[in-house]
Amino acid sequence: MKNIIVLVSGGGTNLQALIDAQKSGIIKNGRITCVISSKPDAYALTRAEQNGIKTRVMPRKEYGDSKSYSLAILDALNEEKADLVVLAGFMTILDEAVTKAYPYKIMNVHPALIPSFCGEGFYGLKVHEAALNYGVKVSGATVHFVNEKADAGAIIMQKSVEVKNGDTPEMLQKRIMEQAEWKILPEAVSLFCDDRIKIVNEKAEVI
Ligand code: GAR
Numbered sequence: 322m323k324n325i326i327v328l329v330s331g332g333g334t335n336l337q338a339l340i341d342a343q344k345s346g347i348i349k350n351g352r353i354t355c356v357i358s359s360k361p362d363a364y365a366l367t368r369a370e371q372n373g374i375k376t377r378v379m380p381r382k383e384y385g386d387s388k389s390y391s392l393a394i395l396d397a398l399n400e401e402k403a404d405l406v407v408l409a410g411f412m413t414i415l416d417e418a419v420t421k422a423y424p425y426k427i428m429n430v431h432p433a434l435i436p437s438f439c440g441e442g443f444y445g446l447k448v449h450e451a452a453l454n455y456g457v458k459v460s461g462a463t464v465h466f467v468n469e470k471a472d473a474g475a476i477i478m479q480k481s482v483e484v485k486n487g488d489t490p491e492m493l494q495k496r497i498m499e500q501a502e503w504k505i506l507p508e509a510v511s512l513f514c515d516d517r518i519k520i521v522n523e524k525a526e527v528i
Contacts, residue, residue, distance in 0.1 A: 323404035323514045327412040328394075329358050331433040331445075333365025334498055335409035335430055335506050340372050342507030355401045357394070359413050381413050391416040396425065405513055408467065409506065412444055417469040425475070425520055426500050427467040428513070430506045432497050432501035434479055435463040439472035449490035449497070460493065460503035464509040466525060475525040477518060478505040 325348075327336050336356060342348045356369035357383045369376045384390035395418050398406060408429040420427065431439055431448070438451045438460070452460045461481040466474035475482060480501035484493060512518050512527055519526045 324354045325351045325400050325405045325407060325510065325514070326398055326401050326403040327353055327356045327369075327407045327409050329356060329363055329365035330360050330408055330412040331363055331365060331410045333363065333368045333410065334367045337368050337504060338373070338379060338503035338507050339409065339510060340368065342511065343349055345508055348511045348514060351405060351510065357397060359411065365410070386456065387414065387416050388418065390419045395419050395422055399445065405510065406467075407506070407510060410445075414441070414471055416465070420469050424468075425466050425518075425525075428464055428477065428509060429472070429474075430466050430502050431463045431465065431472055432460075432494065432502060433463065433483060434459070434461045435465060435472055435476060439463075441471045442473070443479060446490045446494060449493040453490060454483055460484055460497060462497055464505050475520065475523060477509045477512070477525045477527070480505050 329336055339353060353374050355375045357377045357379055358366050361378050361380055366376050377454055379393060385395060394448050395416060406423055406427040432440055433448045458479045461479060463480045465475055465476045468474035482497045482500045517528050521528050
């Protein structure tokens, strides 16, 4: 059984999708053993507590630079004996102290089809604003491994979602969450826990 540590900063609907997938048996070979939040008031913490999952609050503000925050997160992941780390709406970029210690063991869900609308500065509603400003007709979500570059690690799964006339960023965000993120994130976690993701030439293949 793999120890899954979920890192959050906000509402935690993706965390909820993982909890539900664990309960319904979609995730069989892993257990969410700890949720770490970068924000003390994140609703994701309540979701974890309601489901009897250990929580740790590590406010980004209490650490000076990104390096010292990353080292503190690394210590926490080691203490929690993480087999898989899931960034589920985690709004802080972790530096290579963490990514090098957990190669192909950290996954992130991004609310667009990478390589579109991704990288530093593209998070949350900003991603959907950028997609609508560009005028794309299809967007979606991507689950990928995390490496030292923002949103640039090997892609594990993607799912497209239609953009509709008159969409606001909030409407598009909701549709992408419901139709893509909450489906492909639990699926990717389940595949990882079943040892069904293989790395070939730095690309992820599902076997
Ligand atoms: C989700 O849409 C997630 O894809 C996005 O933030 C939202 C968090 O929602 N993540 C990023 O933009 C990371 N670059 P949640 O807290 O309800 O899961």
